[in-house]
Amino acid sequence: MTEVVEKCSVCQALLDEEDLFCANCGTEAPHRAANDGSATMQTTHNFRCDGCGASMSYDASVQTLRCPFCGGEKLHAERDAKSLAPKYVVPFQIEQSDAVSRLKEWMGSSFWRPGDLATAAIVTKLTAIYIPYWVFSGKTFTYWTADSSQTPWGANASWCPVSGEHRGEHHGLLVGASSSLSPAETHAICPYDLAQAVPTRQVDLENSLFEQFQVQRKYARPLAQQGLEERVRQACAELVPGNARNVHVNVRVEGLSADPVLLPVWIMAYTYQQQTFRFLLNGQTGRCTGTAPTSYKKIAAVTAAVIAAIILFIICAGLISAAGSQ
Missing domain, CATH: 1.20.5 (Single alpha-helices involved in coiled-coils or other helix-helix interfaces)
Known part of the structure; x- marks a missing residue:
């Protein structure tokens, strides 16, 4: 189904149904019908974790359930419901055996972690789950200022002010749409090769574990704009002759749009000395992050x-x- 969208009449940023004002420039949004035509799908085998509030659809072949985000067993079933359908899905490339090996390597990668962490940790199941993300695209128009180490001949100062303009077109900016993982966690396991994404119909989501979209697009936009500004700041710093400092950018974003996608993640919640920690592994590249105890001894x-x-x-x-x- 093609998604019906409306754009701001001033800056062409994408408008959601519930937007009263443009999130990009503040222009009042026109009145619209109640249904914006967003693509949805029927999700079955839904459950919610009482411990962390995670809401997801589980593999129908699983007999016993444990929340992959917190390891909790207090789960309750929910009715089948309509949810936002992902436009694309990136399949898993990392097998479970490889994920387990990377987990053990990660647990022993820091001197400051307990020596018995890998053996004493009460490990739950390392679970393959598809995590929702928004993939943003947009154009930027920027006026920048900075200090350059290349000063004019004969100048006594060590730095010289410079300025300029920059235009860019950006694609593939990922913003997590998970309610269970923090923005720092979803960002830490990026990037993904989105060129390997396939249409949703090519992935058996009925027999896969995936988290439903919990972060609406309009709430992800501020994080997307921060990400675009950081990209632009780095690009403008490269335009400064010599070394750069005090790089400031004034960014205008046009045509900011986003597609919903599901990305593969291996997740494990584990307990060490009655404290719960979490490990995340990018299911495509093997990039990992997580929390671990510190050895005070x-x-x-x-x-x-x-x-x-x-x-x-x-x-x-x-x-x-x-x-x-x-």
């Missing part, structure tokens, strides 16, 4: 060793000084 041991070294240095320095004065 190691911190105490290193601190004691440093203090002992300082005391030993002071004692040795005093003995040398005393011997030299005799």
Whole structure:
């Protein structure tokens, strides 16, 4: 189904049904009918986690359920319902055995983590789940200012003010639409190769675990604009001759639009000493992130060793000084 959209009459930014004003420029939106024609699909086998509030559709072949986001078992079934249909789906490329190997490597990757983390952690199931994202595109028109290290001949200053204009067209900016994962988590496992995405009909979502879209497009737009401004700032910094500092950009966005997609993620919630932590792995590239406990015993041991070294240095320095004065 083709999505029917309306755009702002001033800046051409996408308008949602519930928008009273343009999120990009503030222009009042015209009155529209109640239905905007957004594509939906029937989701079945739905459940909600009482622990973290996650709402998702589960694999119909699964006999027992455990929330992949928090490891909780207090789940209750929900009625079949209509939900926003993804336009594309990126299939999994990382197999479960490879994901488990990367998990073990990640658990032992930091000296400050407990040495028995990989063996003592109460591990739930490493779960393959499709996470909803918005993929934004738009055009930017920017006026920028900065300081350049290349100063005119004969100038006494170390920096010279410069300015200019920049135009750009941006695609593939990802903003997470998950209610269970934080924006920092969904950003940390990016990027994805969206060229590998396939139409939704080519993926068996009926027998897959996927989270439903919980973040509306209009609430994702501010994060998208921040992402575009950061992209533009980096692009403008490259235009500054020599080294750059104090790069400031005034960005105008036009034609900001977004498509809903589902992206593959391996997720595991695990418990260590009665605390819950979470591990995330990009199901396409293997990029990972997560939270882990800190070994306070190691911190105490290193601190004691440093203090002992300082005391030993002071004692040795005093003995040398005393011997030299005799």
